[in-house]
Amino acid sequence: MSPTLKIYNTLTRTKEAFTPLDPAQVRMYVCGPTVYDYAHIGNARPLIVFDVLYRLLRHLYGVAHVKYVRNITDVDDKINARAAERGITIRELTEETNRVFQNDVQALGCLAPDVQPRATEHIAQMIAIIERLIASGHAYAADGHVLFDVPSMPAYGQLSRRSLEDMRAGARVDVAPYKRGDMDFVLWKPSAANEPGWESPWGRGRPGWHIECSAMSWEHLGETFDIHGGGIDLVFPHHENEIAQSCCAFDQRVMANYWMHNGFLQVEGEKMSKSLGNFVTIHELLCTDKFGGRSWPGEVLRLAMLRTHYRQPIDWTVKALEEAEANLLAWHDHADFDSVDESEELPASIVNALCEDLNTAEVISQIHALNKSGQARALKKALQFLGVLNIEKFSRAARASDLQHDLSAETKTQIETLIADRLAARAAKNWAESDRIRDELAAMGVVLKDNKDGATTWELKR
């Protein structure tokens, strides 16, 4: 008997038992990247968090009974600006950025979503939604634009819990003259000749920011679905406006039943920003030594991310990555990689922890417990499930050969000769000579281990 999944719902600000609309097809939508630049480490958080949720849902409801949609937004004014700046076409920019993004998420151990729809392939659905909104009196065309009429929706502001009055009081932006209400937002806008555009009933134009998610979730998940996820900064205005568009277009009370939002990320105690120089992309962490003077395996980034509950703010530090790596190394030393018993159950302690609103910190604690109590097969299963198992990289044998791989044959011979000399000295109980050789090797970065069986193994110190 599976435990009940409980998730914190931003809509109600409480932890609720999860009940899918259709257990035969649990449906989840997560806001994906706008492909104008490489994804940064803050972008990695929702990717990892909702991947864990996807894995859990598949475990609870069956692999064939979960549909996970994560979009690619490939039409946006930031894209246009960046392409112009770099002197390449929009298509070149979005293709290149998407390619890197796909490599990044894979390295982070994320399963591919069931569908990764692209905004540019859903223009027809966007137009259809806009037409419905106009027909039902929730939108109006003005000056080449189509705008959503916010006051036409009494429930507007439900998700972010702000009233129209509050927002007006805090407004500090100029209101475009063609807007009826100052909170009305753009569904469609006209494109100049040099801007990407599509023919529409309102002339050649392009979609506003929020409409693509309403269109893609509708196409792939239906008018209403179970879970909608994203970063907490998307609550307002993005998700609030998605709700307005979808609920009014389809005359539904809700767009998604459960809204989940991950907390923000800081880098070494400071907000990540280009001006502070602490802006770091996933690609840089994986492939360069920009952060902490070395590159980091995706599994380390993933585990470091999961140490903190997804709704808490997280401070991204070198120390946290080092600790995550130390944990992974220790676990891989003890996991039973040879077990091929697929019937091995995922330990209940892991499932139970995840069912408590994705308590991944508790999961990690339970993995430590499995490790300590010597449950090597359950340990492997848990690591695999969490997406941090990498035998080729973290197993003891792999590490030794990997680190030695770069050395010249000459150096290797030298090291082995010294070790043999030391073994001879030890056999003769010449401790002074033995320690001298060990120090000499240490100076070369070689760490010796005299194992119980009398053999001496060595590793390179990082």
Added chain:
RNA sequence: GGCCUCGUGGCGGAGUGGCUACGCAGAGGACUGCAAAUCCUUGUACUCCGGUUCGAAUCCGGACGAGGCCUCCA
């Protein structure tokens, strides 16, 4: 100004009314010629002030502090 989070031991980080996780670092021990690695044991905490309660880190009120959103930034 409005709305919303959050304040736990040296550090990271769970926990939502009684039983004081877990990891890293530290300390002690085992093993070792000595080490390293490994294993075992272990100390230290709930921002402050009121209130509710037999009992509060956990609930309520207030203060102070930190962060986020209200500007197409996850």
